[in-house]
Amino acid sequence: MNDIQRYVTEPPLEARAFFSLVDATARLIGFSEKYWSSKGLNGARIRLLVEIAKAGGTILPSDLAARIGVTRANISVLLVPLEEMGYLTSSGHPEDGRKRIIVLAPEGERLLWDVLPGNRSVIASRMEGLNDEEKVQLLTLLGKLQKGTATP
Amino acid sequence: MNDIQRYVTEPPLEARAFFSLVDATARLIGFSEKYWSSKGLNGARIRLLVEIAKAGGTILPSDLAARIGVTRANISVLLVPLEEMGYLTSSGHPEDGRKRIIVLAPEGERLLWDVLPGNRSVIASRMEGLNDEEKVQLLTLLGKLQKGTATP
DNA sequence: GAAATATAGTTAAACATTTAACTAATAAGT
DNA sequence: ACTTATTAGTTAAATGTTTAACTATATTTC
Numbered sequence: 001m002n003d004i005q006r007y008v009t010e011p012p013l014e015a016r017a018f019f020s021l022v023d024a025t026a027r028l029i030g031f032s033e034k035y036w037s038s039k040g041l042n043g044a045r046i047r048l049l050v051e052i053a054k055a056g057g058t059i060l061p062s063d064l065a066a067r068i069g070v071t072r073a074n075i076s077v078l079l080v081p082l083e084e085m086g087y088l089t090s091s092g093h094p095e096d097g098r099k100r101i102i103v104l105a106p107e108g109e110r111l112l113w114d115v116l117p118g119n120r121s122v123i124a125s126r127m128e129g130l131n132d133e134e135k136v137q138l139l140t141l142l143g144k145l146q147k148g149t150a151t152p
Numbered sequence: 153m154n155d156i157q158r159y160v161t162e163p164p165l166e167a168r169a170f171f172s173l174v175d176a177t178a179r180l181i182g183f184s185e186k187y188w189s190s191k192g193l194n195g196a197r198i199r200l201l202v203e204i205a206k207a208g209g210t211i212l213p214s215d216l217a218a219r220i221g222v223t224r225a226n227i228s229v230l231l232v233p234l235e236e237m238g239y240l241t242s243s244g245h246p247e248d249g250r251k252r253i254i255v256l257a258p259e260g261e262r263l264l265w266d267v268l269p270g271n272r273s274v275i276a277s278r279m280e281g282l283n284d285e286e287k288v289q290l291l292t293l294l295g296k297l298q299k300g301t302a303t304p
Numbered sequence: 305g306a307a308a309t310a311t312a313g314t315t316a317a318a319c320a321t322t323t324a325a326c327t328a329a330t331a332a333g334t
Numbered sequence: 335a336c337t338t339a340t341t342a343g344t345t346a347a348a349t350g351t352t353t354a355a356c357t358a359t360a361t362t363t364c
Contacts, residue, residue: 001208002208002209004205004209004256004261004264004265005205005206005207005208005209007205007264007265007268008202008205008206008264008268009206011272012272012276013284013287013288013291014272014275014276014279014287015272015275015276016291017279017282017287017290017291017294018180018184018275018279020290020291020294020295020298021173021176021177021180021290021294022177022180022181023294023298024173024294024297024298025173025174025177026221027298028170028173028174029174032170042349042350044350044351050160053156053157053159053160054157054160054161056153056154056157057154057156057157060312060313061312061313062311062312062313069178070351070352071351071352071353072312072313072314073313073314073315073351073352073353073354074350074351074352075313076313076314076315077314077315077350077351078350093312096311096312096359096360097312097358097359097360098311098312098313098358098359098360099311099312099313099359100312100313104156109156112156112159112160113156113159116159116160120163120164120166120167123166123167123170124164124166124167126300127166127169127170127297127300128300129296129297129298129299129300130169130293130296130297130300132165134293134296135165135166135169136165137289137293138169138172138173138290138293138297139165139168139169139172141282141286141289141290141293142169142172142173142175142176143172144281144282144286145176145279145281145282145290146172146175146176146179146281147281148278148279148280148281148282194319194320196320196321212342213342213343214341214342214343222321222322223321223322223323224342224343224344225321225322225323225324225343225344225345226320226321226322227343228343228344228345229320229321229344229345230320245342248329248330248341248342249328249329249330249342250328250329250330250341250342250343251329251341251342251343252342252343
């Protein structure tokens with residue numbers, strides 16, 4: 001067992017917590033994505049529709065980018081197929097010619113009602129290792145962690 | 153506030169825990185990647201070198217893929233530049249002609265000594281929202297979560 | 305009110321990763 | 335032993351995302 005091997009196999013508490021977060025999260029995301037692809041969908045597109053719904057059914061692309069945490073360029077390309085599939089509509093902003101107004105179409109809302117409950121079931125079943133009290137503890141800890149990582 | 157908006161903005165406990173995990177982890181990964189790119193590196197390549205070190209300095213590509221959790225195809229393409237940069241060497245397996253033996257080069261070990269401590273500092277500073285006891289709690293909860301998500 | 309600056313959105317190129325198809329080598333079944 | 339199946343690794347195509355360059359519109363500044 002040489003020095004570098006020991007160094008990387010015996011990380012300090014912070015690094016172990018970080019690696020564990022990354023592993024657990026990647027695994028859960030994997031299960032979620034498997035569900036989406038079983039429905040012929042993917043997480044990015046659903047997340048976008050969910051975010052429009054969260055905003056009350058109407059939103060600007062740049063808002064979507066900020067809320068989801070991806071670039072505006074990415075939102076641009078995500079919107080195209082979603083509009084083609086009839087899940088949303090878009091139109092110019094009446095007062096500011098630079099903006100586009102994105103609206104969740106009835107078909108998009110129907111899709112969300114169709115697939116979100118199943119996804120929540122998948123997630124819930126994959127979190128059965130924790131009871132409710134522990135899930136609350138986890139949420140509390142992650143909340144504290146977030147405060148420490150507020151972008152400086 | 154319509155029905156779908158309420159549905160997506162008031163998720164159950166499991167979903168809230170999941171979303172919080174995804175958010176917190178993505179943010180931490182972002183800080184880590186920012187560090188790597190400030191060094192002209194990226195997380196995927198470093199992770200690969202770390203995994204060779206963990207294994208004691210010698211490993212097979214397929215082992216790397218399994219441990220890191222990416223495809224063998226991805227390992228194949230990651231190895232090329234790392235070998236070109238002199239961070240590792242590769243050679244054929246003497247007994248099994250299908251295999252390749254990957255060895256961490258001295259230059260690769262030097263790189264790890266150079267950059268890992270800084271990365272650990274970045275991570276630690278971003279986890280200051282939690283004290284040590286809370287980090288241990290987090291690790292415990294994530295451990296329980298993992299047991300529940302062992303691939304079926 | 306003209307010029308400079310900033311913002312919203314799009315497009316194309318670059319990059320990372322996965323999937324699928326392939327080659328070569330070994331192991332297993334008969 | 336020979337044939338079939340499995341395994342290790344590579345390559346190319348497809349997918350998803352970011353970065354950078356660009357267009358068009360608004361806003362600010364002088």
